[in-house]
Amino acid sequence: MALVRERRQINLRLPELSDCRPRFPLPLPPTSTTTTTTTTTTNNSSSISCNDIEKIHVLGHGNGGTVYKVRHKRNSQIYALKVVHGDSDPLVRRQIYREIEILRRTDSPYIVQCHGSYEKPSGDIVIVMEYMELGTLDSILQKYGAFDESKLKHVARQVLHGLSYLHGQKIIHRDIKPSNLLVNKDMEVKIADFGVSKIMQRTLDACNSYVGTCAYMSPERFDPGTYGVNYDGYAGDIWSLGLTLMELYLGHFPFLPPGQRPDWATLMCAICFGDPPSLPEGASEEFREFIQCCLQKESSKRWTTSQLLSHPFVCKDPRSDLVDL
Numbered sequence: 146m147a148l149v150r151e152r153r154q155i156n157l158r159l160p161e162l163s164d165c166r167p168r169f170p171l172p173l174p175p176t177s178t179t180t181t182t183t184t185t186t187t188n189n190s191s192s193i194s195c196n197d198i199e200k201i202h203v204l205g206h207g208n209g210g211t212v213y214k215v216r217h218k219r220n221s222q223i224y225a226l227k228v229v230h231g232d233s234d235p236l237v238r239r240q241i242y243r244e245i246e247i248l249r250r251t252d253s254p255y256i257v258q259c260h261g262s263y264e265k266p267s268g269d270i271v272i273v274m275e276y277m278e279l280g281t282l283d284s285i286l287q288k289y290g291a292f293d294e295s296k297l298k299h300v301a302r303q304v305l306h307g308l309s310y311l312h313g314q315k316i317i318h319r320d321i322k323p324s325n326l327l328v329n330k331d332m333e334v335k336i337a338d339f340g341v342s343k344i345m346q347r348t349l350d351a352c353n354s355y356v357g358t359c360a361y362m363s364p365e366r367f368d369p370g371t372y373g374v375n376y377d378g379y380a381g382d383i384w385s386l387g388l389t390l391m392e393l394y395l396g397h398f399p400f401l402p403p404g405q406r407p408d409w410a411t412l413m414c415a416i417c418f419g420d421p422p423s424l425p426e427g428a429s430e431e432f433r434e435f436i437q438c439c440l441q442k443e444s445s446k447r448w449t450t451s452q453l454l455s456h457p458f459v460c461k462d463p464r465s466d467l468v469d470l
């Protein structure tokens with residue numbers, strides 16, 4: 146735990162303490178010496194290779210990789226291309242393999258779609274993804290300010306559908322936060338970035354490894370003995386969703402005053418020993434209650450995705466699905 150790295154504002158990551166060996170056979174086939182790239186098929190029947198596309202510009206940089214906006218040369222379709230460079234840290238490479246493995250298993254309108262993945266002879270690993278025009282919820286928050294409740298209902302509903310799908314597939318995301326939720330031009334919110342996700346082999350598998358962005362981690366991830374009776378990992382995603390929605394409403398990370406940068410010790414003490422954050426007076430009763438259901442410190446008391454999807458905060462007023470973020 147001493148190796149906490151501060152990456153950028155409210156984005157602390159702990160190193161992986163477990164899962165140090167690749168869990169899955171590497172999803173990419175060995176690089177051929179006669180071709181410039183190798184491709185893998187995803188859940189789509191037609192996979193896109195790097196010879197089909199041209200770069201337009203950089204969309205953003207992540208942990209060890211760069212995401213580009215790209216165009217398909219023949220049909221002009223726009224995609225996002227994530228590239229992790231051949232010389233990047235082995236941990237980063239393991240994360241991208243894991244991300245590919247999970248994207249290949251998923252097929253849901255609430256999860257960012259993968260159109261192909263391949264490894265270049267240089268060792269660069271590439272994923273072709275659907276392009277999400279409006280970017281992350283984090284960048285929308287920075288640009289337009291805090292979200293009102295009608296927008297949050299829409300976000301909550303879509304992310305819950307995504308989590309419900311993932312949990313049904315026995316996948317725990319483990320890094321739900323505003324910068325891992327992407328929005329497209331139709332205002333659809335989709336879950337992305339599966340680098341630290343875990344596929345549970347059995348429903349009762351324990352999931353206690355310290356991976357993900359620690360600011361959004363649930364109390365049982367730090368202290369399973371106190372807060373994790375019967376902990377199975379899925380409830381950790383619900384805690385992170387609660388914090389994410391609160392952050393979008395408040396305009397700042399809920400455990401800290403606006404503008405304050407987190408330090409590891411303060412944050413861990415606040416999460417484990419303090420009360421869960423609560424919404425200010427102006428918030429509706431329904432929203433407060435919904436957040437309380439997500440931010441129960443004891444993991445077994447936290448609501449599941451299906452319970453939350455029937456909570457009045459998200460199940461009332463379906464017209465908010467059309468809301469303009």
Ligand SMILES: Nc1ncnc2c1ncn2[C@@H]1O[C@H](COP(=O)(O)OP(=O)(O)OP(=O)(O)O)[C@@H](O)[C@H]1O
Pocket residue numbers: 204205206207208209210211212225227257274275276277278280281284324325327337338340
């Ligand atoms: N499918 C996409 N469509 C549009 N923009 C995207 C897409 N995927 C990523 N981006 C942009 O690229 C940036 C970097 O994404 P990436 O997944 O590499 O890293 P991150 O999630 O921001 O950070 P990290 O991987 O370190 O947690 C994002 O913040 C977002 O702005």
